[in-house]
Amino acid sequence: MGEPAAQRAMRSGDANVRTLLTGRLRERDAIGSSIAVRDAVKTYGSFHAVDRISIDIMPGEFITLLGPSGSGKTTLLNLVAGFQSLDSGEILVDGKPVHNVPTHKRGFGMVFQSYALFPNMTVSQNVAFPLRMAGVDRATAERRVAETLEIMRLTEHATKSPSQMSGGQQQRVAIARAIVRRPKVVLMDEPLSALDRRLREQIQIEIRDLHQTIGSTILFVTHDQGEALTMSDRIAVLNAGRIVQIGRPLDIYRHPTDRFVASFVGESNLVEAEILQKRGSTLTMKNRAGYVFSAESRDTIDVGRATVLVRPERIAVSNEPNANSTPVSVTSAIFLGEILRIEAQMEGGEPLLIRCTDMAGRPLPAIGDRLHVSWGAADCWVLA
Amino acid sequence: MTSASIGVQAGRPADLDLVRRLRDPALLLLPALAFLAFIYLLPLIDLIRISVSGPSWSSYFQRVFAIPLYWDSLVRTMQISVTVAGLCLLFGYPTALLIHRSRGIVQVLIATAIVLPYFIAILIRTYAWMVLLGRNGPVNKLLVSIGILSEPVQLLFNRGTVLLGMTAVLLPLMVLTIYSSVARLDQSLTRAALASGAGPIAAFWRVLLPLTLPGMGAGFLLVFVAAIGFFITPTLLGGPGDQMFAMHITQQADSVTSEGFLQALGVVLLTITLAVVAVAGRFLGFEFIWGGRKLTEAAPKATDRHAADGGRRSFGASLADLFGWPLLRLFGRLPASCGTWTVRLMGGLVIAILILPIIVVMIISFSSASYLTFPPPGFSLRWYEQFFSDSNWMRAFWTSLVVAAMSAAIAVVLGASAALGIVRSNIRGKSAIMLLLVSPIIVPPVVLGLSLYSLFLRFDLVGSTVGLAAAHAIGGLPIxxxxxxxxxxxxxxxxxxxxxxxxxSSLTVFxxxxxxxxxxxxxxxxxxxxLHSFDELVLTLFLSSAQLKTLPLMLWGDINYRLNPVLAVVSTLEVLLVIAGLVLARPVLATSRRAT
Known part of the structure; x- marks a missing residue:
């Protein structure tokens, strides 16, 4: 799971506190629970919110449910939390069925998009809430609350009321409340979408570090693909109540199984092309503009037409034509800081999105400019 | 797998199903529905049954419509009710705008001036008008001193005072209904109209008025329906020619011979009320009764109403174009401040009408004179002494407190559980159930009293404290x-x-x-x-006994018998009770506002 925790802690500051606490927390809690969802179905009238979803989550895994609104990701999370009951199927935690266990006996932690902090309690009372419910004795509870507030850098806010705090602080309190009981499973329902970008990125890192520290299984729901790619061990992409693809962020990004995943995760060019020849797993293809290129694919495809995914940042751009390039004309060019975002049109009329690094000395292309683009076999992926 | 283990496995889901069903919040509706079925629906059904139990089913009704006394009074009741609702609308709208447009402490004061009278008993507010307009009252004194009258005249007991009194009593209801629809509007709508080049009057006519039309309709109908069943104010302020329909029912209630006919009178009043509410509900949605928004239910219905909304609005708009617009062009020549001043003047008048009588009564309670006169010749606490030393008054006071406490307990326990049931369950027909729970508000109290009277006779509950408290809880429950x-x-x-x-756990969450x-x-x-129970008079008139006298009942007896400042003392104490209640509620309301 990437770099060691301590190293991460150094990166995000507070190294002393963190390494110190990491040791202490690790002793108490080994690792999170496994979660298995089997053939889960939830319908509202004729609408299939969750349509026979099965998923196996490893102990201690950080898994993200990614999908557009209405894809069923939140419903699935609510089913795991126990806010809604399954129509059919089952949910197992550590091999034991929990779908008939009431929410409050499942022993999870949860972070909500709206924070859902109790307005009639102070920060420390909010954080102490799960311990109070679990019947933890006062002294232990106080110590655990203090520790957790320290991890979340909230110690000086302990006696404040939630309404006196900023959005980012409130969300950190909500996270503290979710982890204070050292739950084996933490559920997160779009916890960052109410925050501004800078804060969102900062808390993303905090949550990842936290995951390393506490070792809980984290089930994270988001519609933000960037967030999913940054944080997860694995991503499950949902659409229309089903899991379309599940895999490591890199696999999802590089080798999407279909057009939906390809266009939902990251920016993409979907180029229609004709298969000319197949040798091993390498295809030779030609698109409408007559550009001939080779592409990697799975074995199943051999003849006919196919859709090829070409990520905008994998396209090589030059001002001069070369042996393996095709001309395009620029329709828009935007300077985004570290990169240029260029929209262009291929000769067959197909639009092409290009992202390239801003190279010193090169002027920003103007509309109507001619550029020459090319991509290699490793830069594209043939969709089914 | 053995057959036994299959049996166990098959048994589990059924058990869970039962548990789930027992946990269904819809069950929380049952106590309140059972209560209403027994003490509210059953008597009303019985009332209808008796009204059609004559020689032929329509015989009693033929009498109601054939005898000029009743027919005339029915027509008169309609005329008075429409006039009162119209007056309330005319004066209530500017007042609602005034509250909406004022800020800070001024807004709080104006709102209090409207809300405070709303919670004071109708009986007391009517009594205040009797004091104000009496022969020795401030109005007569003022008119004589500025030379319009040479000597005090009888201002009371005519159609004018009935209209004035009823309008004054019902104005807060109108203002609050309209205000809630004005306050719901997006402020920027008016600004958008102004920015698009509409003058203040055009913005009002084109934007504000059409958008608050439903609120106005709701206010008009609520006042109209309340006025139809009015009994206290016309009895006290009206003359022989101002008999309203509800008054006949109380007058006939004591005579045994009118059994059946009496019920027919009640059914006529009930039918008219329900018909008006039904027609109004068809157009406005029944939520207008409780000023709420639609409860979450089937989506297609919502879009249905949306379409109806659109149709009505465009009709209103074309009417506005046809008649209003040319007129407004004329008014548009007037300086812009005209509108503001109209609102301020009319709003000010309304506040004066609502607050002055109460202030006069409070001052008179400290009078040293033995009769009602204003200004009082001197200051004294003699009437307070008399009230607190009179064992009859004190007993009535305690009775009222006990009945009101019991009634509030019944209403809160049943009402809270019903509210949980209706908000938290997923049962169908939520609107219908809500309508049933809230419907006691619109049933004329006289009809309810009459129907309860026979139920109470049958179960020997007349004059029982618990019975009276339960009867009062019928009206407390909707609140x-x-x-x-x-x-x-x-x-x-x-x-x-x-x-x-x-x-x-669920209980801990709660x-x-x-x-x-x-x-x-x-x-x-x-x-x-x-407060509802503490102020209740009409049901009490039917259900109390010589041994069980509440404070409003004592007041009622005394107002009809002798008008003296002891009544002003009672009124002052009631006003103080309401003020205390509102003041006590303030910190609670403030915390809730901070939390959101």
Whole structure:
């Protein structure tokens, strides 16, 4: 799971506190629970919110449910939390069925998009809430609350009321409340979408570090693909109540199984092309503009037409034509800081999105400019 | 696998099903529905049954419509009610705008001036008008001193005072209904109209008025329906020629011979009321009764109403274009401040009409004179002494407190559970159930009293404290249900989920999250249910006995018998009670506002 925790802690500051606490927390809690969802179905009238979803989550895994609104990701999370009951199927935690266990006996932690902090309690009372419910004795509870507030850098806010705090602080309190009981499973329902970008990125890192520290299984729901790619061990992409693809962020990004995943995760060019020849797993293809290129694919495809995914940042751009390039004309060019975002049109009329690094000395292309683009076999992926 | 283990496995889902069914919040509706079925629906059905039990089913009704006395009074009741509703609308709208447009302490004061009278008993407010307009009252004194009259004249007991009194009594209802529709509007709509080049008057006519039309309609109908069943104010302020329909029922109630005919009178009044409400509900949605928004239900219905909305609005707009617009062109020549001043003047007049009588009565309670005169010749506490030393008054006072406390307890327990049931369950027909729970508000009290009287006779409950408290709870229940279902809908379900997921059981979630969140609503509901019973007169007239006299009943007897300042003392104490209640409620309301 990437770099060691301590190293991460150094990166995000507070190294002393963190390494110190990491040791202490690790002793108490080994690792999170496994979660298995089997053939889960939830319908509202004729609408299939969750349509026979099965998923196996490893102990201690950080898994993200990614999908557009209405894809069923939140419903699935609510089913795991126990806010809604399954129509059919089952949910197992550590091999034991929990779908008939009431929410409050499942022993999870949860972070909500709206924070859902109790307005009639102070920060420390909010954080102490799960311990109070679990019947933890006062002294232990106080110590655990203090520790957790320290991890979340909230110690000086302990006696404040939630309404006196900023959005980012409130969300950190909500996270503290979710982890204070050292739950084996933490559920997160779009916890960052109410925050501004800078804060969102900062808390993303905090949550990842936290995951390393506490070792809980984290089930994270988001519609933000960037967030999913940054944080997860694995991503499950949902659409229309089903899991379309599940895999490591890199696999999802590089080798999407279909057009939906390809266009939902990251920016993409979907180029229609004709298969000319197949040798091993390498295809030779030609698109409408007559550009001939080779592409990697799975074995199943051999003849006919196919859709090829070409990520905008994998396209090589030059001002001069070369042996393996095709001309395009620029329709828009935007300077985004570290990169240029260029929209262009291929000769067959197909639009092409290009992202390239801003190279010193090169002027920003103007509309109507001619550029020459090319991509290699490793830069594209043939969709089914 | 053995057959036994299959049996166990098959048994589990059924058990769970039963548990789930027992946990269904819809069950919480049962106590309140059972209560209403027994003490409210059953007597009303019985009333209808008796009214058609004559030689032929229509014989009693033929008498109602054939005898000029009743027919004329029915027509008169309609005329008075329409006039009162029209007057309330005319004066209530500017007042609602005035509240909306004022800021800070001024707004609080104006709102208080409207809300305070709303919670003071009708009987007391009517009595205040009798004091104000009496032979030795301030109005007569003023007219004589500026030379318009040479000597005091009888201003009371005519159609004018009935209209004035009823309008004054019902104005707060109108103002609050319209205000809630004005306040709901997006402020920027008016600004957008102004920015698009509409003058203040055009902005009002084209934007504000059409958007608040439903609120005006709701206010008009609520006042009209209340006025149809009015009994106290016309009895006290009207003359022989101002008999309203409800008054016949109380007058006939004591004579045994009118059994059947009496019920027919009640059924006629009830039918008219329900017909008006039904037609209004068809157009406005029945939510207008409790000023609420639509409860979450089937989506297609919502779009249905949307379409109806659009149709009505465009009709209103074309009417406005046809008649109003040319007129407004003319008015548009007037300086812009005209509109503002109209609002201020009419609003000011309304506040004066609502507050002055109360102030006069409070001053008179400290009078040293032995009869009603204003200004009082001197200051004395003799009437307070008399009130607190009179054992009859004190007994009535305690009776009222006990009955009101019991009634509030019944209404809050049943109402809170019903509100939970209606907000938290997924049963079908929520609107219908809500309508049933709230319907006691619109049934004329006289009809309700009459129907309860026979039920109470049958079960020997007349004159019993518990019976009276239960009867008062019929009217208290809707208040509690409306306030608490609004509070419950405001509770963030995410908070409850957050508590549950972190280990709180359903009961703990309720205690730690839901209850604190609805606490202000619960406090307000309890207070208003208490006040409803404490002020109740009409049902009490039917259901009390010589041994069980409440404060309003004593007041009623005394007003008809002798008008002396002891009544002013009682009125002052009631006003103080309401003020105290509102002041006590303030911190609770303030915390709730901070929390959101």
């Amino acid at each position: 509690v249900v409306v306030i608490l279902s609004a509070s419950l809908q405001g509770v963030d379900t995410r908070l409850e989920q957050a508590a549950a997921v972190h280990g709180a 205690r730690l999250v839901t209850l604190p969140a609805i606490m202000p609503g619960l406090a307000a509901a309890t207070f208003f249910a208490f």
